[in-house]
Amino acid sequence: MPIGTDFSISSTGDIRHVSGTTVYSVLDLHAWLQDLADDSAASGNDLLDILAPNPSKLDGPRDAAVASRLNLLTSGAVAFNIDDDAAQYINFGSIKQDGANVQYSGLKTIGGIVAASPIYVVQSGNKLTKFWADGHVQILVKVKSAGSLISSGDITAFSRKWGQTYSHFDVNLSAGGESNAALATALDSNILLTEAQAAALSTKVTVTFGNTNQDLGNGNGSKLYKGTIALSGGCTLSEAYQYLQYLTRENSSATLNSIPGWRYRVLDAAYTEIPSAPFGTFAGGTFFVARGWYLSGVLAAEATKYQLIADDGTTQVPPTVVSISVGNLISGDRVLVARDNGSGAILKDEYTPVAASAGATALQVVESIKTDTPSSGVIRIKGLRYTYASYTAGTKTFNSLSPALVSNIVAADDVFVPYLDRQATGATESVTFVYSSNFNTRVDVRNGSGGSPIIPFTTTLSVTNAGASVNASRNSDV
Amino acid sequence: MPYYVSPFTFQFTTNQIEIDSGVTDIDCSALYDGIKLAQASEEGIIYDRIGSGTGLNTLGPGVQTGLTVQLLGNWQLKFPAGNYIARIAGGNLIGGPSDDPIAYSAGVQALLIQSANSTVVSTGGSALTTQEHDLLVKAAKNSTLAAQLSA
Numbered sequence: 068m069p070i071g072t073d074f075s076i077s078s079t080g081d082i083r084h085v086s087g088t089t090v091y092s093v094l095d096l097h098a099w100l101q102d103l104a105d106d107s108a109a110s111g112n113d114l115l116d117i118l119a120p121n122p123s124k125l126d127g128p129r130d131a132a133v134a135s136r137l138n139l140l141t142s143g144a145v146a147f148n149i150d151d152d153a154a155q156y157i158n159f160g161s162i163k164q165d166g167a168n169v170q171y172s173g174l175k176t177i178g179g180i181v182a183a184s185p186i187y188v189v190q191s192g193n194k195l196t197k198f199w200a201d202g203h204v205q206i207l208v209k210v211k212s213a214g215s216l217i218s219s220g221d222i223t224a225f226s227r228k229w230g231q232t233y234s235h236f237d238v239n240l241s242a243g244g245e246s247n248a249a250l251a252t253a254l255d256s257n258i259l260l261t262e263a264q265a266a267a268l269s270t271k272v273t274v275t276f277g278n279t280n281q282d283l284g285n286g287n288g289s290k291l292y293k294g295t296i297a298l299s300g301g302c303t304l305s306e307a308y309q310y311l312q313y314l315t316r317e318n319s320s321a322t323l324n325s326i327p328g329w330r331y332r333v334l335d336a337a338y339t340e341i342p343s344a345p346f347g348t349f350a351g352g353t354f355f356v357a358r359g360w361y362l363s364g365v366l367a368a369e370a371t372k373y374q375l376i377a378d379d380g381t382t383q384v385p386p387t388v389v390s391i392s393v394g395n396l397i398s399g400d401r402v403l404v405a406r407d408n409g410s411g412a413i414l415k416d417e418y419t420p421v422a423a424s425a426g427a428t429a430l431q432v433v434e435s436i437k438t439d440t441p442s443s444g445v446i447r448i449k450g451l452r453y454t455y456a457s458y459t460a461g462t463k464t465f466n467s468l469s470p471a472l473v474s475n476i477v478a479a480d481d482v483f484v485p486y487l488d489r490q491a492t493g494a495t496e497s498v499t500f501v502y503s504s505n506f507n508t509r510v511d512v513r514n515g516s517g518g519s520p521i522i523p524f525t526t527t528l529s530v531t532n533a534g535a536s537v538n539a540s541r542n543s544d545v
Numbered sequence: 546m547p548y549y550v551s552p553f554t555f556q557f558t559t560n561q562i563e564i565d566s567g568v569t570d571i572d573c574s575a576l577y578d579g580i581k582l583a584q585a586s587e588e589g590i591i592y593d594r595i596g597s598g599t600g601l602n603t604l605g606p607g608v609q610t611g612l613t614v615q616l617l618g619n620w621q622l623k624f625p626a627g628n629y630i631a632r633i634a635g636g637n638l639i640g641g642p643s644d645d646p647i648a649y650s651a652g653v654q655a656l657l658i659q660s661a662n663s664t665v666v667s668t669g670g671s672a673l674t675t676q677e678h679d680l681l682v683k684a685a686k687n688s689t690l691a692a693q694l695s696a
Binding site: 401412413544 | 588594
């Protein structure tokens with residue numbers, strides 16, 4: 068259909084869309100207006116001819132290959148203009164009118180997206196009413212009204228369809244012409260639930276904004292996070308990810324820290340955004356949580372299947388907690404599991420003590436305390452068995468020794484921390500600690516008393532990120 | 546830190562089993578009981594084994610082969626110095642550095658009573674009946690007579 072059929076022009080310059088669905092370029096509009104303007108007499112509903120003022124002029128070259136910048140002119144009582152409805156049928160350029168007090172600018176989305184990905188445009192915090200079909204858009208957006216730029220000309224193009232990765236792009240349209248917004252969406256294989264199923268997870272996932280200091284126990288100490296995602300009710304990380312995507316999809320009705328979920332982007336403006344998943348991505352069974360969020364209530368089976376980024380930007384990986392277990396014991400067995408010295412013997416000089424006096428209840432060592440040291444347990448000092456309630460990595464100190472040191476300690480004295488050093492009270496003795504790297508231990512199980520003496524059981528045991536376990540052999544001694 | 550079980554003091558740092566003063570007779574079985582307790586103690590668990598024991602195999606009701614205690618590594622038995630004879634009996638004691646299980650103590654003469662085929666006979670139970678007594682005497686006489694005839 069010719070443009071003249073779809074639009075009308077009033078005697079005062081109002082250009083209005085009257086029929087049809089064809090979208091014309093800004094240059095098409097200019098060409099049509101100029102064509103009418105040299106007519107000897109107006110006809111039909113296009114009241115423009117050579118007696119009327121010049122309706123339009125281009126700011127820039129007339130080139131059909133590039134977006135045009137069109138000025139709709141005002142002369143006396145005749146002010147050529149389009150309205151918002153007419154603007155829906157014009158693209159590929161910008162239009163100024165009313166002495167540049169009103170401006171429509173071109174927006175075009177580009178990039179690799181899933182076919183027919185729905186796209187919405189947010190301006191001043193509100194979604195623009197869609198008049199475009201799904202898929203890439205090329206439209207005019209009103210960016211100036213009554214002489215003032217709307218939100219400084221800023222808009223954001225979003226695509227957040229359930230089942231796809233999300234995308235958004237900020238554009239400033241104040242300069243006119245046509246600007247591009249690059250979007251990228253893909254099918255999200257980690258979305259396994261329907262929207263209804265995801266909605267039902269609201270009872271299992273709670274999102275709370277607010278500072279919290281948390282220590283993952285990974286040796287990095289307490290870190291500041293600015294929000295908490297609390298899981299409960301057996302919620303898996305996969306479910307949590309899907310629910311959080313649900314909260315931020317295009318049709319979300321959630322409000323996140325006073326921000327509608329459909330335009331929620333990041334916890335703190337200073338953080339780098341993750342357009343594809345505002346709360347973090349899920350890949351290979353691991354939830355890479357967006358910066359600033361602390362995750363609580365993670366199932367034990369998934370204790371190492373997530374990764375956080377603290378407020379300070381440091382990546383925080385939860386520790387791998389493993390255990391060493393010795394089985395086939397009876398109550399009364401003496402069990403010792405200690406780090407191997409490389410030759411099958413106990414590493415008795417694991418640490419060099421800083422001199423300490425008898426009566427002290429803390430012992431500082433020269434070397435850094437190994438990160439795979441149990442948080443509390445037994446420490447052997449000069450061969451004697453003490454317990455420690457904690458250790459401070461920074462000061463390399465074992466705290467709350469019990470009993471207090473029974474003698475003075477000098478640097479030459481042996482100090483080591485066994486993993487197990489106790490008398491069994493049941494069939495199994497075990498200890499848990501944070502895995503750091505593989506190492507070997509020596510295991511001793513002895514029982515020399517009563518009616519159940521056994522030939523001392525000794526073996527070496529390799530500890531991996533799966534921990535280690537061994538059953539003692541019980542051979543009766545004479 | 547040593548471990549003590551009467552009359553033995555196990556010195557883990559010097560690998561010596563010190564005998565209480567005044568004790569001159571050591572039974573291997575008691576010694577080995579002490580060794581088992583010491584090496585399974587809180588003090589001893591971080592050290593290598595002190596000794597091993599073999600024997601005490603059952604030959605029949607109440608009869609076992611003798612006990613042999615081997616001291617491992619550099620472990621030795623040490624008596625207090627003095628002018629006396631110390632006896633180690635009730636089994637065989639072997640091992641120690643250079644196969645010497647007894648550390649030198651001034652003035653002490655240590656007597657290791659060893660046997661290549663020792664047995665342990667448990668006492669107890671009921672006495673022989675008259676019938677059993679007669680059979681036993683008869684068997685002994687026959688054995689003696691056979692030996693004399695074959696000589």
